[in-house]
Amino acid sequence: MRIRVNEIFDGARIILCLSFLIYASWSDYKTREVSNVVWAVLAPSAFALTSLQFFLFTPELLGIYALSFVITSVLSLALFYAGAFGGADAKALMCLSLALPSYPTHLLQQPYGFVSPLFPITVFTNAVLLASLSVFYALLRNLLWKSRNEKGFFEGFEKESVGRKILTLLCGYKVKITELEKVEHLYPLEDVYVNETEESRRKLLVFPKDEERKDILERLLKAKDEGKLGNEVWATPGLPMLIFITAGLIVALAYGDIVWILLGSILK
Numbered sequence: 001m002r003i004r005v006n007e008i009f010d011g012a013r014i015i016l017c018l019s020f021l022i023y024a025s026w027s028d029y030k031t032r033e034v035s036n037v038v039w040a041v042l043a044p045s046a047f048a049l050t051s052l053q054f055f056l057f058t059p060e061l062l063g064i065y066a067l068s069f070v071i072t073s074v075l076s077l078a079l080f081y082a083g084a085f086g087g088a089d090a091k092a093l094m095c096l097s098l099a100l101p102s103y104p105t106h107l108l109q110q111p112y113g114f115v116s117p118l119f120p121i122t123v124f125t126n127a128v129l130l131a132s133l134s135v136f137y138a139l140l141r142n143l144l145w146k147s148r149n150e151k152g153f154f155e156g157f158e159k160e161s162v163g164r165k166i167l168t169l170l171c172g173y174k175v176k177i178t179e180l181e182k183v184e185h186l187y188p189l190e191d192v193y194v195n196e197t198e199e200s201r202r203k204l205l206v207f208p209k210d211e212e213r214k215d216i217l218e219r220l221l222k223a224k225d226e227g228k229l230g231n232e233v234w235a236t237p238g239l240p241m242l243i244f245i246t247a248g249l250i251v252a253l254a255y256g257d258i259v260w261i262l263l264g265s266i267l268k
Contacts, residue, residue: 003106009053010107014253016045017099021246024092028242032185034088039095046099061102064117068101069094072120083207089241096120096249104253113256113264122257126248129258131239138236141173156202157190164204172236177224180235181217188216189234192223200228208236 020042024034054061076093079085097120103110116122146153153174154165172189180186187208192200200223208216223229251258 006053006057006106009049009057010104013046013049013053013099014104014107016042016049017096018246018249020095021092021242021249024088025240025243025246028088028240032238032240034242036091039088039091042095043091043098046095050099050101065101068118068120069097071118072097072124075121075124083209086210086238086241089245092242092245093120093124096123096245100249108253111252111254111256112261113258114260115252115256119252122252123245123248126251126258127241127244128248130247130251131241131244134237134239135170138170138173142169145174157204159201160204164206167206168204168234172234174232175235176231177220177229177233178231180233181221185238186235187213187238188220189236190220191216192219192229200226202229204234210238 020038024038027034027038050065051062054065073094076085076090080087080090097118100119100123102117102119103115103122114122142153153169154160157165168189175186180188187210189205189208191203191205193203205216220229220233224231255261
């Protein structure tokens with residue numbers, strides 16, 4: 001009976017988390033926004049279910065529960081303030097740590113791959129790896145652009161470091177300024193500023209932030225109108241990261257940590 005009840009709790013927490021994440025992923029894809037109502041409902045529901053299960057059946061896991069939430073929250077907030085994560089992405093991971101702080105072993109067998117004792121970390125690493133596959137899309141677009149243009153990728157950026165140029169090639173591609181102006185989920189990977197000698201200079205951006213997009217776009221449009229800039233600029237798509245977090249959760253439940261599986265295959 002005890003095992004059966006634990007299985008029901010595990011199943012309820014998985015269904016709850018996946019249901020809200022799938023809806024949030026759809027919203028993120030359609031509008032690049034997710035209503036705070038999603039997290040306002042998911043967080044207390046997840047906390048209530050997990051706390052009740054752990055308190056009644058496995059009180060020794062309450063310490064892991066607290067640790068999972070604290071570490072996941074610190075990581076999520078750090079990524080958010082660094083500009084690498086959106087607000088909804090950070091909230092999704094924190095809610096995940098409330099719903100599934102550890103792998104639901106009562107309902108599911110331990111997967112083939114390694115799973116971190118702090119389950120949200122496994123989901124996070126899976127999501128990052130899946131999102132990194134977008135690099136191939138950016139590289140393909142850049143190769144196609146180069147095949148149609150004789151000029152170099154980084155004309156006007158001669159003083160930028162090789163590292164920044166490589167990151168730009170991997171994360172972004174050239175778009176017309178008019179497209180950048182129309183498509184809200186495209187973010188400029190370059191900016192224009194005036195140096196000490198009153199000359200306009202272009203610089204590459206590493207982590208474009210949503211709140212800075214409007215100001216940067218205005219500077220780029222002004223530089224174009226003044227003839228200081230061509231028709232195309234570097235930009236990066238705002239990835240619907242929630243889709244990758246949801247996929248990372250599904251993969252983690254079925255297979256475990258993709259990174260460890262790949263490393264294990266390589267080191268065999």
